Amino acid sequence: MRRFLRWLSATIAAEQDRFFNWVPVLFGGGIAVYFALAREPTLLLAASLAVAAVAVALFWRRGLAGLVVGGVVVWSALGFLAAKAASDLVAAPVLGRDLRVAQVTGWVELVEPLAAGGERITLRVISVGDLAPEAMPRRVRVRIPRPTMPLVPGDAVTVRASLLPPAGPALPSAYDFARSAWFLGLGAVGSARAAPEPTEISTPMPVLLRAWLPVERLRQRIGRRVTAALPGETGAIAAALLTGERGGITEATNQAYRDSRIFHILSISGLHMTVFAGAVYVASRFLLSLVPSLALRFSIKKWAAVAGLAGTSSYLLISGGSPPAVRSAIMLAIMFVAVLLDRPALALRNVALAALVILLAAPSSLIDVGFQMSFAAVVALVTGVEAWRDRRFARVGDMEPRRPSLLGAAGAFVGAITLTTLIATAAVAPFAAYYFHKSTQYGILANLAAVPFCNLIVMPAALATLLALPFGQEAWPLVAMGLGIDAMTWVAVRVAAIPGAVALVPAISAPAFALMVVGGLWLCLWSGRWRQLGILAIVAGLALSPLHRSPDVMIGAGGDLVAVRGDDGRLAVLGTGRSGFEVARWLEHDADSRLPSEVGPGRAIRCDAIGCWAVTRGLVVAIARHPAALADDCRVAGLVIWMGEGEPRCGTRESGGNAKI
Numbered sequence: 001m002r003r004f005l006r007w008l009s010a011t012i013a014a015e016q017d018r019f020f021n022w023v024p025v026l027f028g029g030g031i032a033v034y035f036a037l038a039r040e041p042t043l044l045l046a047a048s049l050a051v052a053a054v055a056v057a058l059f060w061r062r063g064l065a066g067l068v069v070g071g072v073v074v075w076s077a078l079g080f081l082a083a084k085a086a087s088d089l090v091a092a093p094v095l096g097r098d099l100r101v102a103q104v105t106g107w108v109e110l111v112e113p114l115a116a117g118g119e120r121i122t123l124r125v126i127s128v129g130d131l132a133p134e135a136m137p138r139r140v141r142v143r144i145p146r147p148t149m150p151l152v153p154g155d156a157v158t159v160r161a162s163l164l165p166p167a168g169p170a171l172p173s174a175y176d177f178a179r180s181a182w183f184l185g186l187g188a189v190g191s192a193r194a195a196p197e198p199t200e201i202s203t204p205m206p207v208l209l210r211a212w213l214p215v216e217r218l219r220q221r222i223g224r225r226v227t228a229a230l231p232g233e234t235g236a237i238a239a240a241l242l243t244g245e246r247g248g249i250t251e252a253t254n255q256a257y258r259d260s261r262i263f264h265i266l267s268i269s270g271l272h273m274t275v276f277a278g279a280v281y282v283a284s285r286f287l288l289s290l291v292p293s294l295a296l297r298f299s300i301k302k303w304a305a306v307a308g309l310a311g312t313s314s315y316l317l318i319s320g321g322s323p324p325a326v327r328s329a330i331m332l333a334i335m336f337v338a339v340l341l342d343r344p345a346l347a348l349r350n351v352a353l354a355a356l357v358i359l360l361a362a363p364s365s366l367i368d369v370g371f372q373m374s375f376a377a378v379v380a381l382v383t384g385v386e387a388w389r390d391r392r393f394a395r396v397g398d399m400e401p402r403r404p405s406l407l408g409a410a411g412a413f414v415g416a417i418t419l420t421t422l423i424a425t426a427a428v429a430p431f432a433a434y435y436f437h438k439s440t441q442y443g444i445l446a447n448l449a450a451v452p453f454c455n456l457i458v459m460p461a462a463l464a465t466l467l468a469l470p471f472g473q474e475a476w477p478l479v480a481m482g483l484g485i486d487a488m489t490w491v492a493v494r495v496a497a498i499p500g501a502v503a504l505v506p507a508i509s510a511p512a513f514a515l516m517v518v519g520g521l522w523l524c525l526w527s528g529r530w531r532q533l534g535i536l537a538i539v540a541g542l543a544l545s546p547l548h549r550s551p552d553v554m555i556g557a558g559g560d561l562v563a564v565r566g567d568d569g570r571l572a573v574l575g576t577g578r579s580g581f582e583v584a585r586w587l588e589h590d591a592d593s594r595l596p597s598e599v600g601p602g603r604a605i606r607c608d609a610i611g612c613w614a615v616t617r618g619l620v621v622a623i624a625r626h627p628a629a630l631a632d633d634c635r636v637a638g639l640v641i642w643m644g645e646g647e648p649r650c651g652t653r654e655s656g657g658n659a660k661i
Contacts, residue, residue: 011530013064021348021525023075024355030079031359031366034087035179046084053077083363086183092138094178095128095188099163102129104140105199107209108155111220112247115236118145120247121159124209126201128163128188137187147195150224153216154205157196163188168557170585173434173510175369183364215317219243222318222469229475234482237266237489241462241481244268244319253489259496261425261443262450265488268319270374271451273312273328275459277336280311305339312336318466323362324370330354331378348382348525351375369435373428376520380427381420383524414448421447430516430541433505437588440502446495450488457484504591509548515541550590552616555641556582562641564614564621566604573599574612574623613637 034041054077057070106125113119123140142161151157166181166189181187223243227235236248246254246266257263264271285304289295316329331354335345344350355375358365365371421444432438461481468474495501519537526534552565561575563586570592573583583596601607605614610626611633622633622640627648633640634650642648 009064011528012068014528015526018348018525018527019068019071021352023071024352024359025521025525026072026075027079027082027356027359028366030076030081031083031363032079033076034080034083034363035367041084043084043088046081050074050077050081079359079363082360083366086363090183090185092182092185093135093187094182095137095163095165096135098165099129099188099190101160102131102163103158103160104128104142104163105158105201106140106156107201107205108151108153108157108196109139109209110216111151111153112245113223113236114143114247115233115250118143119147119151120144121151121157121196122186123157123159124206126203138185140188140190141186142189143191145193145195151196153220154210154213156199156201158199159192159196160194161190161192163190170557170582171554171589173507174585174589175435176367179367180364183362216320219245219318219320222466225469225474226465226478230478230482234485234489237485238462238465238478238481240266241268241272241458241485242318242465244322244325253492256489256492256496259440259502260446260450260492261440262446262488262492265450265454267324267370268315268322268328269324269370270328270331270378271454272459272462273315273325273332275455276315276463277308277312277332279460279463281305281308281336284308302340305336309333309336323365323368324374327354327358327365327371327374330357346382346385348379348386351378351382369431373431376427376431376517377424379524380423380520384419384423417448417451418444427520430508430513430520433545434508434513437505437507437591438502439505442495442498442501446491449491449495453484453487453491457481458488504588504593506546506591507548507550507589508545512541512544512548515544552619553621553639554586559641560643562605562621562623562643564604565616566602566614570594571599572602572604572614574601574605574607 034046053073057066057074060066060070104123104125105127106123108121109124110122111119112121120141120143123142125137125140128136128140140161140163142159142163144159144161166178166186168178169176181189220243223239223245226239226242227248229235230238233248233250233253236246237253240246240249244267249266254263254266257266281304284307285300288300288303294300312329312332316325319325331351334350334354334357338345338347338350358371425443429439432440458481461477461484464477465474465481468477515537519534519539519541521534522537523531523534525531550565554563554571555561556575561573561582563571563573563583566572571586571590573586573596575583580596583599587594587596587599601612604616605612605623607623610624611629612623612625613633614621614623619639620637622629622637623643624630624633624640625643627644630640630642630648630650640650
């Protein structure tokens, strides 16, 4: 035992330069604990935990063990406090009930064109029907018909709309739109049959909204000029890559990009930011190098880094500041600052710092699947680059460098895309399985074919378009951009159509997912041999994945949709107001390829005039529709689901069977 402790102490001491890599992980762990709680803690409790953690760290300062324990408790407690503080900071009323028709008045914050027709607007509201101010949402998102006069951010309008509270998750592990809407200050969503009408609002416009309006109007003008010069869906994709507005892209095209694993191309994120900022950096450095008096006397790479920072910031503003764009901009900014400080730009420490900055600014980013997948991919790629760089330096030694041939350079380019796609795919695979229950089989093929078009044609043309817009000459670069986009879409559609391109993956348990994530972090964030223990954790997570047991009975959020697992292991569904969205999520969770329209009661659920019943794993499930059936159902069934009016209750009794609900 003493030998093991000495080995452990020596190993940890040798990894001290890697401790910072774990700071955002610990901070994120505290955030995760906050979001996992069933009841909302008080801010006083969160602050008390943070103070207690700091006290423990100050009291136990001696030795390496004190340093490690103190760091763990302090950063975890600070993450918990940050999440609670951020949640309270954005607190705003949420619509408490459905409103069939309500008159909504407010300022237009955002206008999003929709591929299916019409627009979706986000309103900073002044009034909502007869709701009292303390019950009125801060923001409302409404789908409207396309108005006769174009709406511009900042317009004061009134619209009659049907409103609903933001929907919760269809399953406990599914995407929770209501939680995301909370952090956006979005208290209601809905639709209107008529276009908004202009109105006058005497209340002063909020300062932050007024400050952001010029940027939002600029984005709208850019999008309209792009789609005017490049009509159709090609123009919609071009507008998405320039302004971040993806509403004009059809769901069929989105699905093709998803199924071919190149959906990341449609969202302004790391790939686009890197190509854009990299082009600015390289072009600036090249132009500066043409002036010998500057190139010989000054560090022009630092000047180019400043230009890269400016380009990154400009692109971030034009893109609308979406979460993926903000994450990528922060990472690039840290890398450019590293160049200014003569530090390595591509290093795990920089990635860790970027993650910490993002989580400090927006703790809710942790529960964003995009945040998790993007950092998983980046951490894995940077770890691979560091390992390759270390091995290359060890092999080269004093060897004289050789200039590669054209064929060798092409092979290296293809090999780099293949290797990075393999690494990124392996890194995000657990997240895709856990959240989306899908595995795409031909992502490497699609990335090999589409990424060169994006890097060499589309994004350079996008930069040229932005430079040409002030002079009214955007048509020419948009032609090149459109050709590249058409090529990418062709690749996405063809790869997605290959038989077996997408495989459904049954749901995996949270412990199995956590083991794979922790194992991946252990493997990437440490440097010594003990990092290989992460492989054991990943293997353990994979071994536990098939042991997850899906629910045998599921009830929709509205109470009018019920699914019961039949003897064949598949779900049978009964509902009066059937929600295709909920049923689709349930089927995905089961890796069931059926469409919601193909699922019905079948033989598993039998019905008569006043109710239905089913048996699953020995549990009798009764679905009562009339009070006349309730007495018998309560006496016989282990689970009674009431789908009638009112709230009749059964007496307390033991339920039999082994079903999971």
